[in-house]
Amino acid sequence: MATVRLHSIRKSFNKTDVLHGISLDIASGEFVSLLGASGCGKTTLLRIVAGLEGVTQGNVEIDGRDVTDLPPEKRDVAMMFQSYALLPHLSVAENVRFPLRMRRIGNREEQAEKVRTALETVQLGHLAERKPRQLSGGQQQRVALARAIVSKPKVLLLDEPLSNLDARLREDMQVELIEIHQRLGLTTLFVTHDQEEALSLSDRIVLLNAGRIEQEGTPAEIYNRPATGFASNFIGSANLISAEIVAGDTGPVARLADGQVLVLAADETARGAVTLALRQEDLVLSADGGGPRARIRTRVFLGARNRYVMTLAGQTLRALAPNDRIFADGAEVSLAIDPARIRVIHE
Amino acid sequence: MVRSVPTWLRLAAIVFVVLTALILLAPLIVVVGVSISESQFIAFPPNGLSLRWYQAVLSSDAYLGAGWISLQIAAVVTILATLVGGAAAIAIHRRQLPFSELLATAFLSPLVLPTIIYAIGMLMFWSAAFGPVTPVVLALSHTVIALPYVVRTTLAVLAESDPFLEEAARTMGANRLQRLWFVVVPQCLPGLAAGAFFAFNISFDEAVLSLFLRGPTLTTLPVQIYGQLEFSPDPSVAAVSTIMIGLTIALIAIIERMLGLNRFASA
Numbered sequence: 001m002a003t004v005r006l007h008s009i010r011k012s013f014n015k016t017d018v019l020h021g022i023s024l025d026i027a028s029g030e031f032v033s034l035l036g037a038s039g040c041g042k043t044t045l046l047r048i049v050a051g052l053e054g055v056t057q058g059n060v061e062i063d064g065r066d067v068t069d070l071p072p073e074k075r076d077v078a079m080m081f082q083s084y085a086l087l088p089h090l091s092v093a094e095n096v097r098f099p100l101r102m103r104r105i106g107n108r109e110e111q112a113e114k115v116r117t118a119l120e121t122v123q124l125g126h127l128a129e130r131k132p133r134q135l136s137g138g139q140q141q142r143v144a145l146a147r148a149i150v151s152k153p154k155v156l157l158l159d160e161p162l163s164n165l166d167a168r169l170r171e172d173m174q175v176e177l178i179e180i181h182q183r184l185g186l187t188t189l190f191v192t193h194d195q196e197e198a199l200s201l202s203d204r205i206v207l208l209n210a211g212r213i214e215q216e217g218t219p220a221e222i223y224n225r226p227a228t229g230f231a232s233n234f235i236g237s238a239n240l241i242s243a244e245i246v247a248g249d250t251g252p253v254a255r256l257a258d259g260q261v262l263v264l265a266a267d268e269t270a271r272g273a274v275t276l277a278l279r280q281e282d283l284v285l286s287a288d289g290g291g292p293r294a295r296i297r298t299r300v301f302l303g304a305r306n307r308y309v310m311t312l313a314g315q316t317l318r319a320l321a322p323n324d325r326i327f328a329d330g331a332e333v334s335l336a337i338d339p340a341r342i343r344v345i346h347e
Numbered sequence: 348m349v350r351s352v353p354t355w356l357r358l359a360a361i362v363f364v365v366l367t368a369l370i371l372l373a374p375l376i377v378v379v380g381v382s383i384s385e386s387q388f389i390a391f392p393p394n395g396l397s398l399r400w401y402q403a404v405l406s407s408d409a410y411l412g413a414g415w416i417s418l419q420i421a422a423v424v425t426i427l428a429t430l431v432g433g434a435a436a437i438a439i440h441r442r443q444l445p446f447s448e449l450l451a452t453a454f455l456s457p458l459v460l461p462t463i464i465y466a467i468g469m470l471m472f473w474s475a476a477f478g479p480v481t482p483v484v485l486a487l488s489h490t491v492i493a494l495p496y497v498v499r500t501t502l503a504v505l506a507e508s509d510p511f512l513e514e515a516a517r518t519m520g521a522n523r524l525q526r527l528w529f530v531v532v533p534q535c536l537p538g539l540a541a542g543a544f545f546a547f548n549i550s551f552d553e554a555v556l557s558l559f560l561r562g563p564t565l566t567t568l569p570v571q572i573y574g575q576l577e578f579s580p581d582p583s584v585a586a587v588s589t590i591m592i593g594l595t596i597a598l599i600a601i602i603e604r605m606l607g608l609n610r611f612a613s614a
Contacts, residue, residue, distance in 0.1 A: 085515035
């Protein structure tokens, strides 16, 4: 367990800047997700913390010690790779023992005990003598996790560890990761492009966009109060609609391009051209219930819900609506949305 | 719908396969046949059956001495070629050296260079630079022509390996030497074993270099066989050849079993 402090990290590959001065403080025992689309620099940042990648500028501190120039083998970190990177010629138990052996932690019996405990933590005690290739993807992944936690590293780094699993296994593993984190309290840095994963696992989410921190905060903060258009679009895939805020009869309203208006919360102070973030699940559709009118282009059946793709004031809008009422393609519907759920973004 | 293969093409394929097998195996059958002949002369089919030529080979100091020399040289070549070729393959695979493409080509070049040219060159170079040739020179030359096989087989297994294994080992605290020993070499092992097998065989039955670089006391088995054929041909040549075939088959079986087991164990 240790703190991690990144101080204005810059990284360029062949004169192309990948990270533009990232500063981040991670508390001891905190679970932080680096969330972003591919190419945003999240994996590079993780590799910099591991020591697998150098920095162009800035420094990395682990537990108060500057480790910027320390190679990975001398930093007390463990990293779980997307490909799991299990050593194919070693058994499961030997793989898990590997970090203990390399770091000379404990004697043979103590190592065997730690390996047993780690394998039991991921419920693989019975497969200790197998070779990695004799295991399923999910089992290999657990072995990689056991290997990462066996030496109780100061920092646990996870590089999209769940992305190669099918949906069901991924959910199981998420629960397991939460439980293991609660039990061991390891400072954890988790890289993912999956917003749901980040929302469900993290104490804090750091949203990265093109090598910069777009927003950071608790999952609830990030979800409920996205600071920018990018954040609201990335988290919860909100609709971004341009509008102009004007004073209406009873308070501020947002006027759309075609003159229709959306009522905003009374305490909204912004005026002029803005972007509105409307979450798909917040839009309520009705045949004629007042509010702006939109035309339905396509309906996608999702089982419990339907996704409607609509045109509103010349812009495309998506809405998630319950299954009890079906609207046909081409139909005109009324949109209602709780003014408190509308995010106004100043660009 | 997939159209079935026409009959004539099917027949042609069978003929092709049979011819290939015949041309590959017939010479060996003839050699084995001659080796068990009673006759004084090399003739096929054999006249009468006897193992007298095997007895002659096994009690001949010339054959046994040459065989012993060949074995010693092949052993040295196997060790040298495996060490050097393995190291070269690892270095080439990492692409961290400047000119690693060029190096790869250089290490494979003995494959395309005519051995006889290399033999003449080596003889002239060594005589000019260091004086008379010794068994060491022959072992070195054999190592050179065996290197491409080790490099290729090792590169082949490295190409299939997970490129993140070494990085993973670094994050687990393994230093450079530990990574080499615990991660890289175990991955190379099947390639190194196959390469070592090739190296041994290439040295053991190499005749051209051995002819050019032989000394008064340095006669390898292929050179001995060649000399015997030239000056007093008799079925002992066939007998010793059959022994060599047998040894090679045994070696293949051992390697296959080892590598097979290795694959099985890590499968």
